[in-house]
Amino acid sequence: MHVTRDFSHYVRSAGEGIKHIDLAVEGVHCAGCMAKIERGLSVIPDVTLARVNLTDRRVALEWKAGTLDPSRFIDRLEELGYKAYPFETESAEVAEVAESRFLLRCLGVAAFATMNVMMLSIPVWSGNVSDMLPEQRDFFHWLSALIALPAAAYAGQPFFRSAWRALSNKTTNMDVPISIGVILALGMSVVETIHHAEHAYFDAAIMLLTFLLVGRFLDQNMRRRTRAVAGNLAALKAETAARFVGPDEISQVPVAAINPGDVVLLRPGERCAVDGTVIEGRSEIDQSLITGETLYVTAEQGTPVYAGSMNISGTLRVRVSAASEATLLAEITRLLDNALQARSRYMRLSDRASRLYAPVVHATALITILGWVIAGASWHDAIVTGVAVLIITCPCALGLAIPTVQTVASGAMFKSGVLLNSGDAIERLAEADHVIFDKTGTLTLPDLEVMNAADIPADIFELAGRLALSSHHPVAAAVAQAAGARSPIVGAVEEAGQGVRAVADGIEIRLGRPSFCGAEALVGGATLDPEASVVAFSKGAEKFILSVRQGLRPDAQAVIAALKARGIGIEILSGDREPAVKAAAHALSIPEWRAGVTPADKIARIEELKRRGARVLMVGDGMNDAPSLAAAHVSMSPISAAHLSQATADLVFLGRPLAPVVAAIDSARKALHLMRQNLWLAIGYNVLAVPVAISGVVTPLIAAAAMSGSSILVMLNSLRARSASREIV
Amino acid sequence: MEILVILVPLALMLGGAGLVAFLWSLRSGQYDDLDGAAWRAIADDEPPQEAPVKR
Numbered sequence: 001m002h003v004t005r006d007f008s009h010y011v012r013s014a015g016e017g018i019k020h021i022d023l024a025v026e027g028v029h030c031a032g033c034m035a036k037i038e039r040g041l042s043v044i045p046d047v048t049l050a051r052v053n054l055t056d057r058r059v060a061l062e063w064k065a066g067t068l069d070p071s072r073f074i075d076r077l078e079e080l081g082y083k084a085y086p087f088e089t090e091s092a093e094v095a096e097v098a099e100s101r102f103l104l105r106c107l108g109v110a111a112f113a114t115m116n117v118m119m120l121s122i123p124v125w126s127g128n129v130s131d132m133l134p135e136q137r138d139f140f141h142w143l144s145a146l147i148a149l150p151a152a153a154y155a156g157q158p159f160f161r162s163a164w165r166a167l168s169n170k171t172t173n174m175d176v177p178i179s180i181g182v183i184l185a186l187g188m189s190v191v192e193t194i195h196h197a198e199h200a201y202f203d204a205a206i207m208l209l210t211f212l213l214v215g216r217f218l219d220q221n222m223r224r225r226t227r228a229v230a231g232n233l234a235a236l237k238a239e240t241a242a243r244f245v246g247p248d249e250i251s252q253v254p255v256a257a258i259n260p261g262d263v264v265l266l267r268p269g270e271r272c273a274v275d276g277t278v279i280e281g282r283s284e285i286d287q288s289l290i291t292g293e294t295l296y297v298t299a300e301q302g303t304p305v306y307a308g309s310m311n312i313s314g315t316l317r318v319r320v321s322a323a324s325e326a327t328l329l330a331e332i333t334r335l336l337d338n339a340l341q342a343r344s345r346y347m348r349l350s351d352r353a354s355r356l357y358a359p360v361v362h363a364t365a366l367i368t369i370l371g372w373v374i375a376g377a378s379w380h381d382a383i384v385t386g387v388a389v390l391i392i393t394c395p396c397a398l399g400l401a402i403p404t405v406q407t408v409a410s411g412a413m414f415k416s417g418v419l420l421n422s423g424d425a426i427e428r429l430a431e432a433d434h435v436i437f438d439k440t441g442t443l444t445l446p447d448l449e450v451m452n453a454a455d456i457p458a459d460i461f462e463l464a465g466r467l468a469l470s471s472h473h474p475v476a477a478a479v480a481q482a483a484g485a486r487s488p489i490v491g492a493v494e495e496a497g498q499g500v501r502a503v504a505d506g507i508e509i510r511l512g513r514p515s516f517c518g519a520e521a522l523v524g525g526a527t528l529d530p531e532a533s534v535v536a537f538s539k540g541a542e543k544f545i546l547s548v549r550q551g552l553r554p555d556a557q558a559v560i561a562a563l564k565a566r567g568i569g570i571e572i573l574s575g576d577r578e579p580a581v582k583a584a585a586h587a588l589s590i591p592e593w594r595a596g597v598t599p600a601d602k603i604a605r606i607e608e609l610k611r612r613g614a615r616v617l618m619v620g621d622g623m624n625d626a627p628s629l630a631a632a633h634v635s636m637s638p639i640s641a642a643h644l645s646q647a648t649a650d651l652v653f654l655g656r657p658l659a660p661v662v663a664a665i666d667s668a669r670k671a672l673h674l675m676r677q678n679l680w681l682a683i684g685y686n687v688l689a690v691p692v693a694i695s696g697v698v699t700p701l702i703a704a705a706a707m708s709g710s711s712i713l714v715m716l717n718s719l720r721a722r723s724a725s726r727e728i729v
Numbered sequence: 730m731e732i733l734v735i736l737v738p739l740a741l742m743l744g745g746a747g748l749v750a751f752l753w754s755l756r757s758g759q760y761d762d763l764d765g766a767a768w769r770a771i772a773d774d775e776p777p778q779e780a781p782v783k784r
Contacts, residue, residue, distance in 0.1 A: 030768070031768030031769075031771070031772055034765060034768060034769075034772075035772055052765060053761065053762040053765060054762055054764040054765030054768065055761070055762045055763060055764045055765060056762070101755065101760075104755055104760060105752065105755060108748065108751045108752060108755065109748065112744055112747055112748040112751065115744065116740070116741065116744040119740060119744075136733075139733075143737065143741075147741075147744075
C-alpha cells in the first residue's frame, strides 16, 4: 500500500510564488541549535527563508513554489536531530499575540510621553523654588498637556475599555478607580493650567499609566507564552490519520483535514485520532485514555471507536463520524460544560482586592473635599486636594503587585517542567489542600514496562527484544525498549493477533501469546500481577514468560510522601478495576482509594469534598477525567494526557517524574505569599501617603516620587519568586 | 529665554523620533523572539567553514 504525507493543509501562500509553513520543533534550546537549524535548512535549494523563533520554539520557512515538498524540511530536521511537526496557529493564540502587541504599543507611547513630560516638569519643579516666571511655567504646563492628553487618550484605552465593560455590567474592577483617577487628574490639571495655577499633574497621570501598562504587558506576555507552548504541544502530538484517497492508496493527513464520512486506516500500535465506527477488520483496542480501564476491548465491524484509543493487534478500517473538534462522548461534554461554568465563578485575588479598595478610596476623596469645605476652605481648593488624594491612592503598585509575581513564578515553574494554562492557576494551586490522583497514566507511566526482566537470562531477553522489533504490537514495543534492542532479526514473520517468529542460529524463536509459544503451562503455574499482560518467548524448547504492565512513575512514592509532609490529603479515584487500583494504592501507601469510578462519580466525590471545605487539586490524564479536572478547584495533567484533558487542566507537567506536582505547589504557595506581601506593601504606602494628601500639601513632585518608589519596591519584591526551591522531599 | 523657541521644538522632535523608531521596531517584528535575539547578537555571521588550516 502506498503512503504519502500530505502537508498542504498547513502551507500558505506568502506573496508571489512563495510558500510559507510554520513548524514546531522539539528540542531547540540554545543559540547553537538555532544556527544549526537555520544553516541546515537554508542549503536546501529554493528555500528563501528559514528563521528560528527561540521563544516559541518554532521555525518559519519560505520557499519558491514548485517542486519542493514540505515533508523534505521535516526529513532534513530529522537528519539534524530535531523532531518537527507542521503547525497551525490557533485563533486564540492569534488574538493573544495581537493583544500583546497592542499593549506594547500603548506602553511605548506612554513611556515616551512620560519621559518628555518629565523633561518639562523638572524645570517647573525647580523653577517653583527659584526664579521661573509664571508665564514660562504656564507655557511648560501647556506643552505638557499637549503631550500628555493625546498620549493618555491612546495608552489609556486598555483601562478605559475594561472599566467601561465592568461598569456596564454593573460591577467594578481595578480599572474603574484607575480610569477615574487618570481622567480627573488630567481634567483638573487642564483647569488649573487655564487658571495659571502653580501645580499640574500631567506627569503623575501619564507615569501612572506607564507603570500600570508594564504590569498589564507582563501579565499578557505570560498568557501569550503559555498559549504558544500549548499550541506547540498540540502540534508535537502530531495528530494525523491515514486517510484512504483511493481504494488501495492512503495519505497521512492532519486530523484537521479529515471530514466525517472519510475512511481511515488504523494500524496496530497507532492511536486513533478521530471518532468513528469500525467498518472492516478485527482487533483489540486499549481505551484506557478514555475510560481508565486497562483491559483491552475487542473491536470488530460496527464497534464505535473514540479518539485516544490505542489499536493493539489487528488493522482496522474506520469510518469517521466526527473529526478533531467534535470528538467527544456526549456525556463528557455535558459534564464538562457544567463544571467549567462552576469554575468561572472564582474571583481572582486582584479583583477581590480592588472590590475592597475602590469604595474606600473614593469615600476618602469625598470626605476630604467635604472636610476641607467644612473647615472653611474654598470649593476650588477642596476639590484640588480631593483629586490629589485620588492621584496618590491610584493603585499603581496594586496593579503591579500580582502580574509581576505571576510572571516571575510562571518562569520558575516553566524551568521545573510545569506549564500554566490559565493565569489565575497559581492563586488557586496555592490554596489546594487535597489532591485526587487518577491512576492510569497519572500515577503510572503511560507506556508499558517489563516487570520481570531481572528473572530472565540476559542473552534470552536481548534475543526477545530483537525479535520484538519486528512487531507493531505495543507490548512488543515495550519488550524491545526494555531490552535496548537495535537490530531486528532478519526474516521475522508476524502472525496477526498471535506473535512473531523467526529462526536464529538454526533454532526457531517465537514471541507472542503463550499459546503461540506453547507456554500455557508456565502461565498457569506462575503467580503474576493481575493487571499485567503476559507474553511468552520460546527458543526451541526453552520457554519464558514476560509480564508487561504500566509501571508507577519512578518518584511517585517520594512525591506522595512529600505531599503528606505538607499536610495535603491524598486519594486515588480511578476508572480501572479494583485489584489494579488496590495494588497501586498499596504500593504508594495511600489509604483512600476508589476503583471503577465513572466521570459523574468523580465529580460527585469532588463536590462532596468541596462541601466539606476542601480545595481539591485534581491530577488526571484520561478523557474520563476531563469533567472532574474542570470541576476541581485547580487541576493538572501530564503531557501525555488526552487532548481534551490537557485543554481543561490549569497546569500541564512534562516528563516521566511526578515531582513537578510538588514543585508547582511549592512555587504557587510562595508566589501567593509574595502577592499578599506586595498587596500589603502597596496598602502600607497608601497609609503613609494618604494623610499627606488629605492635609493638602502634596505637590506633583511628591506624587511622582511616591508612585515610582512604591512601584519599584513591589517589582523588586516580586523577583524573590524566582528562587523557588527545587528540593521536593 | 528666546532659546526656548529652538530648544522646545527640538526636544519634542527628538522625543517623537524615538517614539516613531520604537513603533517601527515593533511593527517589523523585533519583539517577537526576545530569547533568540539575545543570542543572535553574538552569533557568527558565517558558519565556520572547514577551510584548510594555514600554518
